[in-house]
Amino acid sequence: MQSSNEDINEILLKSVEILPPLPDTIVKLNNYIEKSGSNIETNKVAEIISSDPLITAKLLKLANSPYYGFSREITTINQVITLLGIGNIKNLITADSIKDSFKVDLSPYGLDTSVFLNSCREEIFFIANWLNEEDRQLSYLLAPCALLLRLGMIIFANFLIQNNKDKEFLEYLKKTGLSDIKEAENKYLGVDHISFLGFLLHRWNFDESLVETICYIHTPHSASEKVKKSSYALSVIDHLFTPYNGSSPFNVKTAISLLEEANSQGISFNMHNFLAKLPPKAKENLNKN
Template sequence: MRKFIFEEIENLPPMPETAIKIKELYNKDELSFKEMIEVIEEDPLLVADILKIANSPYYGFVHEVKDIEKAVVLLGMDMVTGFALYCTLNRDFDVDFSAYAITSDDFLKKSVIQSKIAYIWTHKESVLPTAAFLSEIGKVLIAKCAKKRGKNIYEYMVEKNIECDDAEEEICSITTPEVTAAIFERWNFSSKLVKIIRYSKNPEDAPNEYQKDAASLKVIRAVVDLKGEIEPDAKEKALPILERFSLDVDSFAKALNCNICSEGSIDSL
């Protein structure tokens, strides 16, 4: 089934024009605040989608975020870039997450919560919030693969009492990080973003300069379940990885304990 997945990646449609412009800006050595705002504001639907995410209950801003400039100030360029890429690419994907027993809203909530943890943990001057937000996109193609095989990934996870990545590996011979990385590599995203996502399954295999970020992403993905809820045993799951890669346990605990699971929902984008 790996062959099926990689054929699907090769046959992906070209990126939307707005996404291409955002990617080109993101791949520069320094993101331009002014240029990014101008590109996003060219697409009114994108502006509405980003503001919807920024004003979701999961970020808990006291006042409504009414414009993109304010969103960038509050969330940082990297995170808003992640939102923008997700929203533009989401329009072109044929999305069916029934193999994971989740909805598109659940998927978006997981992405948002992961990016929020990364944002609090590492602060906004980091690629990690973007990687955490975009890292699950590979599930779109793995779900398609599982459906083709007549398999349900969630049911397999429950039956075998295994993690999602392991169920994906057994059913489709590939995992979400590998597929997501291959998609962004196909579209010529920055090598750093691609490698952090690719090695988040096995950070010990990453080049030294990406190892800690890959391990951080592994932790974040492990503690947020498919529906975007914090796992009950999140701290127990995280601690061995945090200690192995000498990551900051206290700051991670602070990020995890923040009020990021407020009641509410995000309407479908």
């Protein structure tokens, strides 16, 4: 069994080399930002993005979506850059491009694809509803985090299907009562999907703050001061929307405990606002024993 697992792990590592490449526009933007350091010019960033009609259209559509709730229509890339910031835009268009590169089939995890995708959409809009008034910059940082958070599961599912391990994986997962995804992933793939995602995000040149926020999602108290608030917020979001039992009474109460823990450390969250903005299912479960 050990030898078989080692073979699978080796195949998984090799599969990283053939993941879909990033679009040329994103590669150019990453290269420009890296070379420019502190001398980044907004007009040059706008020029690079505007050279790609598809990315431009998606970014303008996103900027005008209810998620951001801007009071006026956003019509130019320069306006988007001014409002969201270069780092947030780079993260957003990269995350959106990567997300669209993969077929979503979560059957190895026993998850219905349409239900899964709907939960992901609800997750994005909950972030805006919760944080846009309380901490808009945090909301902007967490949007691409939420887009990417389940990507590791999507990649693992595709990998398991391609290597005829999907049914075996699901059977093992069911034996745990669908309660320990991390343990099953480590057994069959040698790594859990969050750790694997952190590796990929480094590879794709995401901002360190975004990578750290995701990597500390299960241990926000251990995160650096720079990303501690975003790590606590993402951990809360994960408990509310985690597959199988998101917004369960236990997870809702754990989310509240995380915010109380953060506040005790001087990391400010408005508990009244959070409770008021909870998703309906979470509100319903909050009063259950």
